[in-house]
Amino acid sequence: MSSYKVPSEPLDVEETIKNSLFTTRARNVSTAEAAKDFVREMNRSFPDASHHCWAYIVGNPSSTTLIGCSDDGEPSGTAGKPMLHVLLHSDIGDIVVVCTRYFGGTKLGTGGLARAYGGGTKLALKQLPLKEKINYIELQCELEYSQLKDFEHTLSEYQVGRSKFDYQGQILASFSISESDIAQFKLSINNQFKGQITWNTIPS
Secondary structure (H helix, E strand, C coil), X not given: CCEEEEECCCEEEEEEXXXXXXXXEEEXXXXXXXXXXXXXXXXXXXXXXXXXXXXXXXXXXXXCCEEEEECCCCCCCCCHHHHHHHHHCCCECCEEEEEEEECCCCCCHHHHHHHHHHHHHHXXXXXXXXXXXXXXXXXXXXXXXXXXXXXXXXXCCCCEEEEEEEECCCEEEEEEEEHHHHHHHHHHHHHHCCCCCEEECCCC
């Protein structure tokens, strides 16, 4: 899956469970550090809260390597893991969720806590506005001037993030294309120009 859903807008939801106030906030983040920065921001902004429990997924949710969660002082496994479990089954990437609790005097028990934190995350995701994020890959190739018009026509038939043409002895074409389109695009170009296109390696 080269594209996936991500939050398009910030969202805050509140619910009161046995006198405890739970505020769940969902945000779009592109790095693990950005997710942790948001957690730190919640701690600074609401220092009187009892807990700021959190979970995040960064990147494509179908091939996730960057995930994290924390119970922030709640009994082990009762907050962060239930929140992360909901996120992992949501097909949403680049997301951090922080659930802020103000203790209302009534203990919920481990099962009640898991339901509260997991439920708050579900409630937020039900209302969360989403957008599609396409994973673009950078490509570069060299063209003859006589090939440019046909190349541009073929390129226009695919999902392209950006394109740049550097006119020198030959034309250096640099562009980003949807990861899901790369194999078919290269095949089309190589067939169209009978393998006469030189593909360059993009420095990492």
